[in-house]
Amino acid sequence: MTSAQKLVVARQLARLGVDIIEAGFPASSPDDLDAVRSIAIEVGNPAPGPAGEEDAVHVPVICGLSRCNRKDIDAAWEAVRHARRPRIHTFIATSDIHMQHKLRKTPDQVVAIAREMVAYARSLGCTDVEFSPEDAGRSNREFLYHILGEVIKAGATTLNIPDTVGYNLPYEFGKLIADIKANTPGIEKAIISTHCQNDLGLATANTLAGARAGARQLEVTINGIGERAGNASLEEVVMAIKCRRELLDGLYTGIDSRHITLTSKMVQEHSGLHVQPHKAIVGANAFAHESGIHQDGMLKYKGTYEIISPDDIGLTRANEFGIVLGKLRYHATHLSLFTSLPHIFYYDVSLGDFSHLRFLIQCSCSNKGASNA
Structure with a gap:
């Protein structure tokens, strides 16, 4: 420096x-x-x-x-x-x-x-x-x-x-x-x-x-x-x-x-020294939840998978739950996701819209490989 x-x-x-x-x-x-x-x-x-x-x-x-x-x-x-x-x-x-x-x-x-x-x-x-x-x-x-x-x-x-x-x-x-x-x-x-x-x-x-x-x-x-x-x-x-x-x-x-x-x-x-995504505390993935099982728990109660609040380190994340939608396993969390979408996106989602979203996520997971819990 x-x-x-x-x-x-x-x-x-x-x-x-x-x-x-x-x-x-x-x-x-x-x-x-x-x-x-x-x-x-x-x-x-x-x-x-x-x-x-x-x-x-x-x-x-x-x-x-x-x-x-x-x-x-x-x-x-x-x-x-x-x-x-x-x-x-x-x-x-x-x-x-x-x-x-x-x-x-x-x-x-x-x-x-x-x-x-x-x-x-x-x-x-x-x-x-x-x-x-x-x-x-x-x-x-x-x-x-x-x-x-x-x-x-x-x-x-x-x-x-x-x-x-x-x-x-x-x-x-x-x-x-x-x-x-x-x-x-x-x-x-x-x-x-x-x-x-x-x-x-x-x-x-x-x-x-x-x-x-x-x-x-x-x-x-x-x-x-x-x-x-x-x-x-x-x-x-x-x-x-x-x-x-x-x-x-x-x-x-x-x-x-x-x-x-x-x-x-x-x-x-x-x-110029960047940390790896999975670096504890400050890595890009440290407060991101990709597994469907983990997302389901997070949507119900954050303490299920987070021992530290992002607020404690001054982190503001893209959504309240740290959900990474691109990796979502729809079959594990679709019901919890549907009930929580208004909290994530700040508007009401119809069942028809949700079904379409679930289909798109399913296709994405099929093409890229579903994330493991």
């Missing part, structure tokens, strides 16, 4: 109620540094009200990503320092496979670098520093507890635990978060965060498992976009918490879910 597009999306994320916006990787290019700086200035500060007073609108933390080196951290701070609540997020790999083959450093060297760079970020005047042990999902537990304890002593305020390659199962990732909470020295001084990739299709499930185990920051993306198979999807995580709160220990978010549909479409438009 261009810098202008990133700014538009960041403004929408603030309207959505996102607590922290990781706006980019400032050291990666001058354009990215400029984009993050613009977001820090324009989204990371309250807008002046009509009489000059500060607007009471939600102001998110603006975060810049950096590797564990001074050049990256300097660039991140230069970009985010203009925000009211700036954050630097720095990371280094901690799994044996990454330390040996990518970093070519010993565990002791990695701990020393992490400790030094977190302290350096704090020395710049940044009081909010996030640290990620990259590939934590495949890292040695005792080493994780040690390095996390050291960066807390150096000033880290958030510990982000990445399942970088989407390797963990939900039980494993939940236990990882619980074990970090139980065994990391000084953990009470930091917030635990999750960052789950979707390589096995488990990013949302792992994120929820991490939240149940004690994580209080969840790193997610709109539409689940991200490296390879993507990241945990904001809309899935938010609506799962909203829909199943009683089984998630009363967890809640400050997200205004009524902005989800608009935000999803905006990100698709600006990124």
Whole structure:
């Protein structure tokens, strides 16, 4: 996305109620540094009200990503320092496979670098520093507890635990978060965060498992976009918490879910990455009912086949019931359809008109193949 597009999306994320916006990787290019700086200035500060007073609108933390080196951290701070609540997020790999083959450093060297760079970020005047042990999902537990304890002593305020390659199962990732909470020295001084990739299709499930185990920051993306198979999807995580709160220990978010549909479409438009029709929550078919059996239930009571109201995500669909007429199995639902057509099309339908409509639908189903329930 261009810098202008990133700014538009960041403004929408603030309207959505996102607590922290990781706006980019400032050291990666001058354009990215400029984009993050613009977001820090324009989204990371309250807008002046009509009489000059500060607007009471939600102001998110603006975060810049950096590797564990001074050049990256300097660039991140230069970009985010203009925000009211700036954050630097720095990371280094901690799994044996990454330390040996990518970093070519010993565990002791990695701990020393992490400790030094977190302290350096704090020395710049940044009081909010996030640290990620990259590939934590495949890292040695005792080493994780040690390095996390050291960066807390150096000033880290958030510990982000990445399942970088989407390797963990939900039980494993939940236990990882619980074990970090139980065994990391000084953990009470930091917030635990999750960052789950979707390589096995488990990013949302792992994120929820991490939240149940004690994580209080969840790193997610709109539409689940991200490296390879993507990241945990904001809309899935938010609506799962909203829909199943009683089984998630009363967890809640400050997200205004009524902005989800608009935000999803905006990100698709600006990124050029379109979601598949059957994508949960925001896919084109997520609230469409094609099976005759399902349509019959929907016409009688929407709760039979919908666990979320489209209104909850700001979705206005073509008709009240989400009926897809082109796929209707006339023999399963013709009576319910006849009695409900006035509610769908807003005018009375005669029995003769309905018989003709049923014939046309029957022909369509015969030609294209009837949908399965």
